[in-house]
Amino acid sequence: MGSVYKVVELVGTSANSWEDAARTAVTTAGSSLRDLRVAEVIRQDLTIGEDGMPDEFRVRLSVSFKYESE
Numbered sequence: 001m002g003s004v005y006k007v008v009e010l011v012g013t014s015a016n017s018w019e020d021a022a023r024t025a026v027t028t029a030g031s032s033l034r035d036l037r038v039a040e041v042i043r044q045d046l047t048i049g050e051d052g053m054p055d056e057f058r059v060r061l062s063v064s065f066k067y068e069s070e
């Protein structure tokens with residue numbers, strides 16, 4: 001029998017890196033969503049502070065998890 005997966009979009013942020021931003025999104029989602037399978041980076045961007053330096057790294061992810069039917 002086949003499986004069904006739901007896909008949601010998440011945005012993670014970090015003051016340090018895009019990797020930390022992705023990790024934050026997946027870790028946070030994992031605390032309330034079960035059986036996470038794949039995370040795909042859709043977009044990376046950052047905000048720039050008044051000093052002209054990167055202020056916050058942001059990653060938009062598409063995350064899938066297995067759908068559980070009752």
